[in-house]
Amino acid sequence: MFELSEEQKVIQKSIHQFAKKELAPQASHWDASEEFPWESVRKMAEVGLIGLRLPAVYGGSGADLITCGVAFEEVARFDHNCAIILCGSNITGRILLYASEKLKSTLMPEIAKGRYIMAFGATEPDAGSDIRAIRAIAKLQKDAYIVSGEKSMVTFAGVAHGYVVLVKTEMEGVEGISSIFIEGDRPGIDIQRLQGFGWRASQWGNVAFNDVKVPVENLIGEKNNALSILKGTVQEQRALTGLIALGTAREALEEAVKYAKIRKVFGKPLGKFEGIQFRLAEDHTSLEAARLLCYQALSLIEKKADEASVWAAMANLIGGETAYKVVNNAMDVYGGLGYSREFPFERRLRDVKAMQIANATLKIEIGQGLFGKEFLPYT
Template identity: 35%
Template sequence: MSDLYNLPEDHQDIRAAVRELAEGAIKPFAADCDEKERYPVEAQKALIDAGFHAVHIPEAYEGMGADAVATVVVIEEVARVCASSALIPAVNKLGSMPIILSGSEELKQAVLPSIASGEAMISYALSEREAGSDAAAMRTRAKADGDDWILNGTKCWITNAGVSSWYTVMAVTDPDKGSRGISAFVVHADDEGFQVGTKERKLGIKGSPTREIHFDNCRIPGWRIVGEPGTGYSTALATLEHTRPTIGAQAVGIAQGALELSVDYAKHRQQFGKAIAQFQAIQFMIADMAMAVEAARTLVYQAAAAAERGDPRSSFLASAAKCLASDTAMSVTTDAVQILGGAGYTRDFAAERMMRDAKITQIYEGTNQIQRLVMARSLLR
């Protein structure tokens, strides 16, 4: 009965391997990537070399075929040292999940092996300037032209745009049908009429580029539609049940890193002739931080497992995990800065970077206000 409520040994082995990789090959460059707002090429190479950049890709498409819990473990451990680098495996899953869920065999064979090998990365394009939480209000259009599709419009807030080769794009194919008139397509960076915009100037996750992408009569072959016309929005919602726990995992990783930094600092920082860890005020803060991290981690793993097995509660659990974990990350990183005091407010320590990075987890893949709406509707249905 000792393993009744414990990760299987192979998942624990994955955690140990990713942690060793993250400590040795990702953490040393995290501050520099943030400071210079540069993409973490060292992390990408290390993750690809070790096979941790897209562990979720099924074995049928030359991937590792890792389950959803293993995937969130990978993301959590990378985020523990660098939130920007954690978006490599996280966004690879976000961008490819619509294809895995709804794509044709031809489309899967054309795209997924290149992601599994690390030859390519894939991003996800749903949001627009006037269509964020209200995704059904999007204006990007796709029109059939013979055997091809022609895309026109602009998507914004596209994580890792300019680095990715593939983009899963939501566009309106029938304006009269509302959300049922939205379809999903896969665009390649080399497609004529596709262009990447300028990089956003952000508060956090500065190592991960966020850009607009533009479609100017962008022509793609007909087989690159994901599923049937009009099924794009339902595919997008199904995708989020699988990927919101990955944002929860990123948030847990950030919070775990901040907790460990706080504990280490409290043990060594001297005030009034003793380590501040001996003061009850600090002890209570650290206890509350650790309690919240453990609760968030448990819910994230539960949500990932629910999505893996197709649990009918997976939508509620995905939103709950993402919401609780991101709120926890914001709270814990803020407390970490407080424990470090003046030092925490400087870039000499990672606490302020973690605090800045944590904020976006409350916003992307659905704001936490949207998550609460999803949960409430699920409960009141």
């Protein structure tokens, strides 16, 4: 049976208190102003959340995946965008473990302090679900790569100090994909902000690389091997963002339960009516089932189990779907007030919707992983 350790329970409680006191009061402000929440990043760095999963030798705390899940879930209850930032620093940040010692030792401590934001660019205008279709290219010219291409819908594009970018390394059409680190201040980078439905504080946008000169040492891991290097990162990101969505939904559900006890209709509290009670009970059940699936996925990823990939995809799928349903129902319990911007339900609904869109093709991957190569579209 899955159970948190005593230490993880203590961490859960302290992060809950921290996020409720320090992050929740500003969450609506960052969403409405669409500003990156630097103040919240600083606070999260102070308590060790920004570098929670980065190795201690590079300034982090080296936490295990379950502890990260607990932390991200608690932060997401009170500010979904802050939890997405944690995913960026702790998961995208860890890609640097495959980079040169120089990059690791200079950048990771800065990431852990919340002073260096890393973004990840895979998607392109003509390559989203089908990531093998990317066209961005890094051409070797003497001792440097010249990178050209456009990455779209990049989270943190507007504030990132550096990007991990997927590129073709030889010529267009070549099978292999490489990952390369590109400092954000290199000449030839153009950023175009996108206005999102949710994740409004995340400075979402498109990033164009116009013949950007990048040292060969910035290549991450082996050439043409990015997809296998990033496999673990993708799994972690999927399972953890599933939990982020569920953390946001959990807070919405708990508020709806409280409201159902005090809001009177037809002379009685809402909760006395089975139509409301059953829905809340069903949502609680689906939420707990989805959380367990996410934690099981994290445990399989930690063990590097063969089935981790499929479980990570299932965790993300069920996390996003369940969270959207639960937040939507919680909004309904609040009636007209739930729809108003005075309450955070509409913000939460916009934020958890991102999960369903961003990992749109998970069902294809789950089908292939579970049912065999007959379900692969490119064979």
